[in-house]
Every structure is written in structure tokens, then in C-alpha cells.
Amino acid sequence: MDYKEIYEAWLANSYFDEKTKEELTSISGDENEIKERFYTELEFGTAGLRGIIGAGTNRMNIYTVRKATQGLANYINKTGKGSRGVAIAFDSRRMSPEFADEAALCLAANGIKAYVFESLRPTPELSYAVRELNCVAGINITASHNPPEYNGYKVYWEDGAQITPPHDTGIMDEVKAVTDYATVKTMDKPEAVEKGLYQQIGKEIDDKYIEELKKQVIHWDSIKEVGKDLKIVYTPLHGTGNIPARRVLKELGFENVFVVPEQELPDGEFPTVSYPNPEAAEAFELALKLAKEKDADLVLATDPDADRLGVYVKDTKSGEYITLTGNMSGCLLADYEISQIKETKGLPEDGKLIKTIVTSNLADAIADYYNVDLIEVLTGFKFIGQQILGFETTGKGSYLFGFEESYGCLIGTHARDKDAIVATMALCEAAAYYKTKNMTLWDAMIAMYERYGYYKDGVQSVTMKGIEGLAKIQEIMSTLRTNPPKEICGYQVTSFRDYQADTVTDIATGDVKPTGLPKSNVLYFDMTDNVWMCVRPSGTEPKIKFYFGVVGESLEDAEKKSDEMVKAVQKLVDEMS
Numbered sequence: 001m002d003y004k005e006i007y008e009a010w011l012a013n014s015y016f017d018e019k020t021k022e023e024l025t026s027i028s029g030d031e032n033e034i035k036e037r038f039y040t041e042l043e044f045g046t047a048g049l050r051g052i053i054g055a056g057t058n059r060m061n062i063y064t065v066r067k068a069t070q071g072l073a074n075y076i077n078k079t080g081k082g083s084r085g086v087a088i089a090f091d092s093r094r095m096s097p098e099f100a101d102e103a104a105l106c107l108a109a110n111g112i113k114a115y116v117f118e119s120l121r122p123t124p125e126l127s128y129a130v131r132e133l134n135c136v137a138g139i140n141i142t143a144s145h146n147p148p149e150y151n152g153y154k155v156y157w158e159d160g161a162q163i164t165p166p167h168d169t170g171i172m173d174e175v176k177a178v179t180d181y182a183t184v185k186t187m188d189k190p191e192a193v194e195k196g197l198y199q200q201i202g203k204e205i206d207d208k209y210i211e212e213l214k215k216q217v218i219h220w221d222s223i224k225e226v227g228k229d230l231k232i233v234y235t236p237l238h239g240t241g242n243i244p245a246r247r248v249l250k251e252l253g254f255e256n257v258f259v260v261p262e263q264e265l266p267d268g269e270f271p272t273v274s275y276p277n278p279e280a281a282e283a284f285e286l287a288l289k290l291a292k293e294k295d296a297d298l299v300l301a302t303d304p305d306a307d308r309l310g311v312y313v314k315d316t317k318s319g320e321y322i323t324l325t326g327n328m329s330g331c332l333l334a335d336y337e338i339s340q341i342k343e344t345k346g347l348p349e350d351g352k353l354i355k356t357i358v359t360s361n362l363a364d365a366i367a368d369y370y371n372v373d374l375i376e377v378l379t380g381f382k383f384i385g386q387q388i389l390g391f392e393t394t395g396k397g398s399y400l401f402g403f404e405e406s407y408g409c410l411i412g413t414h415a416r417d418k419d420a421i422v423a424t425m426a427l428c429e430a431a432a433y434y435k436t437k438n439m440t441l442w443d444a445m446i447a448m449y450e451r452y453g454y455y456k457d458g459v460q461s462v463t464m465k466g467i468e469g470l471a472k473i474q475e476i477m478s479t480l481r482t483n484p485p486k487e488i489c490g491y492q493v494t495s496f497r498d499y500q501a502d503t504v505t506d507i508a509t510g511d512v513k514p515t516g517l518p519k520s521n522v523l524y525f526d527m528t529d530n531v532w533m534c535v536r537p538s539g540t541e542p543k544i545k546f547y548f549g550v551v552g553e554s555l556e557d558a559e560k561k562s563d564e565m566v567k568a569v570q571k572l573v574d575e576m577s
Helices: 003-012 020-024 030-039 062-079 098-110 121-130 169-175 189-194 205-216 220-226 243-250 281-294 325-342 362-370 382-394 419-438 441-452 466-482 554-577
Strands: 048-051 088-089 116-119 135-143 150-157 199-200 231-235 256-259 298-302 309-315 320-324 351-356 374-376 396-402 408-409 455-464 491-498 501-508 523-527 532-537 543-552
Touching: 003 020, 003 030, 048 062, 048 121, 048 523, 048 532, 062 135, 062 150, 062 169, 088 121, 098 116, 098 135, 098 150, 098 189, 098 199, 098 205, 098 281, 116 121, 116 543, 121 150, 121 205, 121 419, 150 374, 189 466, 205 320, 205 362, 220 362, 231 243, 231 419, 243 256, 243 419, 256 281, 256 374, 281 298, 281 309, 281 408, 298 396, 298 419, 309 419, 309 441, 320 325, 320 441, 320 466, 325 351, 325 362, 325 396, 325 419, 325 455, 351 382, 362 441, 362 455, 374 382, 408 419, 419 441, 441 455, 455 554, 466 491, 466 523, 466 532, 466 554, 543 554
Parallel strands: 088 116, 088 135, 116 199, 231 256, 231 298, 351 374, 351 396
Antiparallel strands: 048 150, 135 150, 298 309, 309 320, 396 408, 455 543, 491 501, 491 523, 523 532, 532 543
16 A cells, blocks of 8 residues: 555544544645655664654554554564563653553563553663563663654663664564554553553662662762762753652762752653753753852753763863763763772773774773773664673673763663763762862863873764655765765775675775674774764664764864864765765
8 A cells, every 4th residue: 555545544444543533634635744654664673663753654653652562572472581571661751651551551462561660760770670670671662862752662682782683683573564553462451450461660670770870889988078069960851860860969979969940850842952962052051051150060961861961061270161072971981980990909801891883982092091902883882782791691801881972871781771870970970089189070081182192073963854865865875885985084095894795995905804793884984194984874863974083182183173074074965965
């Protein structure tokens, strides 16, 4: 059937409720809207589902959530592990509690017990709960930092990480095999509870999760000495971080934590921001206003599902608040954690620092300085989780720290996803430690630059919406793949990595070797002067992303080189558009 026939079928089918039909009737004269909603199925990819909330096959609604869950249930039952159950969490977005219950009741109808959090919880706590409850899988209803019209559905496996091969493709195949929405199973909630197939969870998991975070503290002495003097401004951006972040900071002994009142309470409309993303300067406007009133030392923001942390730190010399990118805060924490593990108990011989391929080469310099192994993985924190699982199963490798440029890191192995609550805790601990040395976090950042080099990394995201945008993104990737540039911004390309083809080509010799990583639609250009650029379509948004990194002789030099790369990237896009 074409999209118009599917639209008509939804209107005629008694399976779909009247509210859904009313919404679909309201767009009856809008051909383009009907096409956007029904030209395809909302794709269940390696990260699960993510899309605009609304009626239709290409939208997030109770029917697409049930369909995805039926496929997941079929896969779980084929593994023979259904008796272990599935943990489910959700964030503050529109329809999140409803989608969580729909997923739980579909699982219950398939004989799989659902452990559902009583109210919104951070993503990392869901990751922790999967392992703590010995579940076979986890579901998290969240669209992370997307605009309010979006929601999503992430699937985790028994190791607490988001699904990786072979489970991702296995689940995707089962979801695709569900072709008739009316065949999807569900049951009434009272019946599911009565049969022991629906159980609420909450405080008992919260308490254990917070205790795991506190085990990661290295310098209780520094917190005891100056923790009460540090001034911290925090905002959960209307999301899930408010209670756990404040709780852990209070239990550690940080007494001066000021929460942005306008952004404190959960609200899926995100009324104070157009885009609830701690990477965006707009998200910090209210927090910075409060920081100036309180003369705060640092300003922190977690995204709605509390897996990403944005940071501003005060430069006492200028009195200004300086933003730290995800690369900067990640490297600052990596250096702090590794240096203090070394100082307090010594580094393990098989210590590992893990980063993604689009993350700063400053991480490489840190690993080299401390003589620990650097492991590079594909974009997506699940691949860092996969490495931790490998260390556990083989007994080889000691996890020290893992992070990605998109404001996500993990300290400890209590979770297998990025954790902004533990990052909040650790950054405040680091601030206390450096304060005992008469240093601010910005002083510590400058000291790192002076030791390793002035690394500056950036990302240019080009949004291309709709069917035409998707085709344009594919065209750009194809052009760069078949005719890669020989120089970018005056830097000569020395090697070209095509992760889809699993090749690394040495430009000077023509020699080709494998990337050593799973296939992925990603292109990477190594250049002279330690400059690099990486191109990939976003897995969660209608964007193509250009990541890059330069190294300067000073902050100003690095900034200048970075600005030139931004212009070069834009020129490259313009030439292909």
C-alpha cells in the first residue's frame, strides 16, 4: 500500500482509538502532512525509536511503541531469558509515562515481567537497574535533548548498555517482522499487576545507585576541607536530574548548591528554552544570571534524561564564566581521575582510557602522558559499554574513564551509559580538590593545555529535514566517499578512513588496511599538523555532522585555526549542495 492507502486504513480500522482518528481526520486536506506521517515506518534503528509525537506509522505513539515492544518481546522469548524481566524508565517528556506503561503491558502480555520506575528517572539509573535487577533488557522512554515535540524509545541489553551486535540487528529484524499492528499483544494493568508481571520500583534502586556513585569519590578530604565554600549553580533543564544530582551533592557535603528555580521542576514543554540541550548557550541563560548573583564557582546543566552534562567555570582573573565543551570537560575529568588514581593508589598495568572516534585527540595525549592504553570506538556510548563488558568477561583491561565529545562520560562501571549525575559529582569533587591547591577548574584546564598542547575541537551540524533532506545527506556522504578531498583548509590529507568500507587508506603510499571497528557510515580524514575531520549522519536527528580538531600554540592560535576550519567545512557543504 502507498502512504495514502495506509492513512485510510488507519481511519477505517477499529483497532485504532477515536483520539487517533480525530487527529488523522484533522489533516485530511494536507497531502504533505499525510505523506510525512505515513510514507514510511518510524525506523527502529540501533538506538531504538526516536521521532515526533503524533498519529501515523512515522510518528511516536502508543501503537508504534507497542509494535517495537512486541518485536523486542519476540526476540527476548527466543533467547529463553524472558523470565528475568525488563526494567523500564522514562523522562519528563510528553507521553513518557504513557509510553512506558504501554511497553510494560505489551511485555506482560508476552509473559515478560516489567519493572517500571514509579516516576521519572535519569538514563544512567535505568542502565544501573538492568544489572542490579538481573534483567535481560531495559527500555528507556526519552528523546534526550531533542525539542519538546519529540520522544524516543531506547533499548538496553543485560549488560546495562544500549544494544550492540548481534542483539541490535536481531531485535530490529523482529520489529520489522511485526507488520500488522492489530496482532500486537497487550493486557490491562490491574491484570498485569495481579499476575506479578508489572512491578513498580523506586527508592530501593535510588538508594543503591547513589551509594555506587559515592564509591567513586577519590578525595573526601578535599570535599571536607572546602566543599562548604564552593558555590555551585545547577539546572536540570526541566528534566530528571534535579533530585539525584542535588541528593548526591548534599550527601557529599556541598552546602552551597543553588538550583535555577524556573527550570527546577519537570516539564515536557521545556518552557524556558527552545532546545533543552546543555550544548546550547541558550540553555545556560538563567543559570548564568543566577551564577553572577551568587558569585558561583561553577555552573552545571544536565539534559532532560541526565546523561549529558554542560559546564561553565569561573575565571577568577577576568571574572567571566567560560563554557567547557564536552571535549574540554571530558578531558578535564579524564586527567583528574587518572592522575588522582595514580597519586592515591597507583595505576593498574592494564588501565584503559576509552573515547569515540569523533572525540578530541587531547585524550590521546593524556593517555600517552600517564602511559595507559587508549581505545577508540565508534560513536555511541554503547561501544564504550561494550569495552567494559569485554574487560569483565576476559579479565583483561581495567576501566579508568570513558567519554565522548557530546557531553557524556562515565566514572566507574555501575552503569554502562553516560552518566551526568556521577559527572556532576566528580566535577564538583575536582573543583574542591583544585581549590585546595589554590586553583580553579579553569586554571586546571589551562595547566592541561600547557602540558599537552592547545587542542581545540568543534562540530558543525547541518540540518536537512524531510525526505529531500535525507537524500541530500546521503548524496554528500557518497560524494565525499567516492571523491575524498586531498586537502582541507590548507592541511594535506594524510590518510582517509571509510568505516563503511572498513578501510584506512594511506594517501602517500596508497596502502590500505582495515579500520578494526564495525562497519558504520562514517568518514574520517587525518591531516598534517595533527588536524582531523570526521563526517557522519546523525543517528537521532535530521542532520549531517562535521567534527574536527586542531592544535594551536596558544588559546588564541587554536581559536583562529578552529574558526578557519568552520569556514572550510561550510565551503565544502556549499560546494556539494
